[in-house]
Amino acid sequence: MFESIKKLFSTNVEEPQPAVEKRVENFESAEKIFEHFKAVTGMNFNKKEEITKNKIINYCKRNGIYSFDELYQKITTSKDAMQKLIDYLTVNETFFYREIDQVELLCEIAKRSHDNFSILCAPCATGEEVYTIIISLLESGVSVHKINIVGIDINATAIEMAKEGKYSARSLNKLSESLIERYFTKKDDKFEIKNELKRMTTFMQMNVFDEKLKSIGKFDYIFSRNMFIYFNEEERRKATNAFCSLLKEHNGYMFFGHADKVEKTECLIEHHIGRTKLYLRA
Numbered sequence: 541m542f543e544s545i546k547k548l549f550s551t552n553v554e555e556p557q558p559a560v561e562k563r564v565e566n567f568e569s570a571e572k573i574f575e576h577f578k579a580v581t582g583m584n585f586n587k588k589e590e591i592t593k594n595k596i597i598n599y600c601k602r603n604g605i606y607s608f609d610e611l612y613q614k615i616t617t618s619k620d621a622m623q624k625l626i627d628y629l630t631v632n633e634t635f636f637y638r639e640i641d642q643v644e645l646l647c648e649i650a651k652r653s654h655d656n657f658s659i660l661c662a663p664c665a666t667g668e669e670v671y672t673i674i675i676s677l678l679e680s681g682v683s684v685h686k687i688n689i690v691g692i693d694i695n696a697t698a699i700e701m702a703k704e705g706k707y708s709a710r711s712l713n714k715l716s717e718s719l720i721e722r723y724f725t726k727k728d729d730k731f732e733i734k735n736e737l738k739r740m741t742t743f744m745q746m747n748v749f750d751e752k753l754k755s756i757g758k759f760d761y762i763f764s765r766n767m768f769i770y771f772n773e774e775e776r777r778k779a780t781n782a783f784c785s786l787l788k789e790h791n792g793y794m795f796f797g798h799a800d801k802v803e804k805t806e807c808l809i810e811h812h813i814g815r816t817k818l819y820l821r822a
């Protein structure tokens with residue numbers, strides 16, 4: 541009898557457990573992710589593939605994703621998932637007064653113009669280039685009312701930061717004290733662009749390969765700096781053609797970054813003013 545009571549209260553009796561699927565991590569080849577990323581953004585990681593692969597593994601682990609296959613499935617079926625990966629992987633390095641010779645040339649040209657003019661910065665990252673152009677134009681005596689400026693970038697987080705317009709002291713390194721005082725308000729350890737300048741801008745999250753690009757209008761001046769360094773020849777050609785269709789035919793000027801390789805196309809003519817290189821519509 542004792543035996544049967546013991547059995548009744550025994551802790552050794554195995555309770556049926558719910559089946560838990562054991563997920564095994566598998567991060568071998570990121571090739572499919574790289575290919576899809578390039579097809580959407582135009583960007584390739586060339587010699588940085590190993591570093592980028594490790595970055596993607598970290599991204600997966602932080603987001604409870606167990607394999608590259610699972611990530612691939614997500615980014616090819618959900619726009620949101622793809623956008624998150626884009627925001628994570630694109631390099632938004634930029635700062636105020638970067639490659640300023642081209643902006644100075646723009647000021648010289650714009651000063652002589654009697655009409656209003658439009659400028660596109662594609663890509664604009666977190667907005668420093670757009671605000672650099674505005675500050676430089678205002679400092680050259682160009683009227684606020686003449687300037688219409690648009691910044692686009694594929695990175696949605698960068699665009700939100702551009703709209704917010706708050707920057708670290710490091711980003712403002714090249715600006716004089718008096719320029720900082722005139723155009724920024726210090727808030728804790730950040731410098732915020734004044735509202736008068738923010739109101740002059742339009743920032744949009746957009747891919748330069750998106751059909752929607754055609755709908756943003758025509759521009760007198762286009763800046764596309766330090767994006768082509770991530771593109772191969774085919775993407776550089778495609779993007780250049782897209783920019784051509786946005787550049788005004790009469791007196792339209794296009795500026796690329798110093799390190800950007802620009803393919804020869806029928807629609808742009810290389811031109812030099814002093815030591816500064818720019819492109820005109822053919």
Ligand SMILES: C[S@@+](CC[C@H](N)C(=O)[O-])C[C@H]1O[C@@H](n2cnc3c(N)ncnc32)[C@H](O)[C@@H]1O
Nearest residue numbers: 581630632634663665693694695747748765766
């Ligand atoms: C290094 S930043 C350059 C920013 C600024 N033009 C400058 O020169 O300082 C490169 C930017 O290109 C953007 N980018 C990359 N591929 C893009 C695409 N297909 N469409 C729009 N922006 C893109 C990235 O998000 C990143 O912010």
